[in-house]
Amino acid sequence: MTQTSPLPTVTDDMVIRVTGGRPLSGRITVQGSKNIALHLYAATILTDAPVTLLGAPAILDTDVCAQILTHTGAQVTVVGDQFTVTAVSQVRPEIHPQLGRRVRTTCVLAATVLARCGQVSFPLPGGDAFCPRLIDRHVAAMEAAGATVSSDSTGMFAQCGPGGVRPFTVDVGTPYGPSLGATVTALLLAARAPGTSLITSPSVEPEVTETARFLAERGVGVHWDKAGLHVTGAEHIAGGTFAVAGDRIEAATMIMAAAVTGGSIRLGNITTTGLPTGLTAPLADAGVHLVDAPGGEVHMAPTGPLRAVATATGPHPGLPTDTAPQLAAMLTQAHGTSQIAERIYPQRDTHLQGLTAFGAAVSSRGPEVLVHGASRLRAAQVEAADIRAVTSLLMAGLVAEGTSTIRGMYHLRRGYGHLLSNLAVLGADITTIPEARPCP
Numbered sequence: 001m002t003q004t005s006p007l008p009t010v011t012d013d014m015v016i017r018v019t020g021g022r023p024l025s026g027r028i029t030v031q032g033s034k035n036i037a038l039h040l041y042a043a044t045i046l047t048d049a050p051v052t053l054l055g056a057p058a059i060l061d062t063d064v065c066a067q068i069l070t071h072t073g074a075q076v077t078v079v080g081d082q083f084t085v086t087a088v089s090q091v092r093p094e095i096h097p098q099l100g101r102r103v104r105t106t107c108v109l110a111a112t113v114l115a116r117c118g119q120v121s122f123p124l125p126g127g128d129a130f131c132p133r134l135i136d137r138h139v140a141a142m143e144a145a146g147a148t149v150s151s152d153s154t155g156m157f158a159q160c161g162p163g164g165v166r167p168f169t170v171d172v173g174t175p176y177g178p179s180l181g182a183t184v185t186a187l188l189l190a191a192r193a194p195g196t197s198l199i200t201s202p203s204v205e206p207e208v209t210e211t212a213r214f215l216a217e218r219g220v221g222v223h224w225d226k227a228g229l230h231v232t233g234a235e236h237i238a239g240g241t242f243a244v245a246g247d248r249i250e251a252a253t254m255i256m257a258a259a260v261t262g263g264s265i266r267l268g269n270i271t272t273t274g275l276p277t278g279l280t281a282p283l284a285d286a287g288v289h290l291v292d293a294p295g296g297e298v299h300m301a302p303t304g305p306l307r308a309v310a311t312a313t314g315p316h317p318g319l320p321t322d323t324a325p326q327l328a329a330m331l332t333q334a335h336g337t338s339q340i341a342e343r344i345y346p347q348r349d350t351h352l353q354g355l356t357a358f359g360a361a362v363s364s365r366g367p368e369v370l371v372h373g374a375s376r377l378r379a380a381q382v383e384a385a386d387i388r389a390v391t392s393l394l395m396a397g398l399v400a401e402g403t404s405t406i407r408g409m410y411h412l413r414r415g416y417g418h419l420l421s422n423l424a425v426l427g428a429d430i431t432t433i434p435e436a437r438p439c440p
Helices: 034-046 060-071 106-117 136-144 180-192 206-216 248-261 277-286 321-331 352-357 387-399 409-415 419-425
Strands: 014-019 025-029 051-054 075-079 082-086 119-122 148-152 155-159 169-171 196-200 221-225 228-232 240-243 264-268 288-293 297-302 310-312 336-341 361-365 368-373 381-383 403-407 429-434
Touching: 014 387, 014 409, 025 419, 034 051, 034 060, 034 082, 034 106, 034 180, 034 206, 034 248, 060 075, 060 082, 060 409, 106 119, 106 136, 106 155, 106 180, 136 148, 136 169, 136 180, 180 196, 180 206, 180 228, 206 221, 248 264, 248 277, 248 288, 248 297, 248 321, 248 387, 248 419, 277 288, 277 310, 277 321, 321 336, 321 352, 321 368, 321 387, 352 361, 352 381, 352 387, 387 403, 387 409, 387 419, 419 429
Parallel strands: 025 264, 051 240, 169 196, 310 336, 381 403
Antiparallel strands: 014 403, 014 429, 051 082, 075 082, 119 155, 148 155, 196 228, 221 228, 264 297, 288 297, 336 368, 361 368
C-alpha cells in the first residue's frame, strides 16, 4: 500500500517549497511505470473484450489518455490504480486534436486507431519540451502498413485502402539508436494486420517488451530473432488483466534523491532486475549500493562520499535518458568531474540553468553534460518545463542550504503520482503553496 503524508492535494497552480539538509530514510512503494503504462493504454484499443491494467500510475497523463480513449468511443473506467477499457467495434477515427498534444504517445495512439478502422487524424505529439519530437519512423511504419499519410496546418491524416492495414516490413532505427515509440507503433499496427510483419532494428526497452508481452498473452504472435521483431496479427485480441511493471525511472529518482542527501531508503514494487545495468553500474561507481531484499524490494545505502563518474545514456539496458537530469543533480555532490553523454536525443540540458542557480558547477558541450563537484548548493527560485528537469531541480533543493521555491508542478504531476508525498514520508521538509498572483 502506498504511504501518504500530510501534504495537501496538489494542483497545477502550486509551487514547491523545500528546505534542504535532511537525509532521506524509510520505505515507499514505487508507482506503476509511467512510460510503460502510456503505451499499454494505446494497446487496449486493439482488444475485443474488456481489459484491466493493474498498477496504473496516478498521473496527469493517465487522465489525458483516458479522455483520448473515450473520445475514440471506448468505455474507460479508472478506479484507484485499475484502468479498465472496453473498446468498441466502431472506433472514431480521430485522436482528440487538443488532448493529443498533451502526451508524447500521440502517434502510438493513432496507430491503434488506424489498425482498428483503417484511417485516423491526429495532432503532432506533445509531452516534454527538451528537444523536438521526430515522428518520421512512426510515419514510415504507417506507410509500410499500407497507409497514405498527409499533413496540413491542423495535424496529420493517415488512411489505408479498403482492406485496412497489411503485413509489412519496416526499419525503426535512427541515428541515435532504435526508436522506442516507432517500434511500439509498428508493433500495434502489425497486431491487426492479416499476416506476419517484420520490424527491423527494434527497440528492446521495457516499454516495447511489455507491450509485446501484453499482446502475446492476448493471441498475437510475437517472435524475436536476429532479423528483428516478427509479429503475426490476430483477428481476435482477448481482454483480461495485465499488471504494469514498477517504474524504474521513479525508482532511480528516489535512489538518487536519497543518495544526494546522504540517506538510505527501501523501495517496494521493484527489484534490481527491474533496473538496467546502465543505471546500476554508474550508481555503484558513484558509491551507491543497491541490494534486493525479501518481499520484492530494493534497499539502497551509500558506501561513502559520492564519487564522480563518466557515463552515457543509451538503449536498454543502457542508462535511461529519463534519469540523466536526476543523475546530474546527484553528481553535484560527488567529488571530481563527472561526464554524462546524451546518446538518445541530440541534446538534453534544460535542467542546467536551474542547477546553476543553486550554485552547481555544471555545463554542456553539445550532447555532453559536465558536472564539477562537490558544490555547495544554496537555496534558489527556479522553474523548468519538462518532467525530469523539474525533478532534477527538486533534488538540488533537497540538499541546498535554505528554502527553495520550484515551479513546474504541471510537468511533475505528468510523471509522478506521489513523488512529493513520498519525499515527505522519507523525511524531506517539503510543502506546496499556491502560486502568488500579482494584484490587478
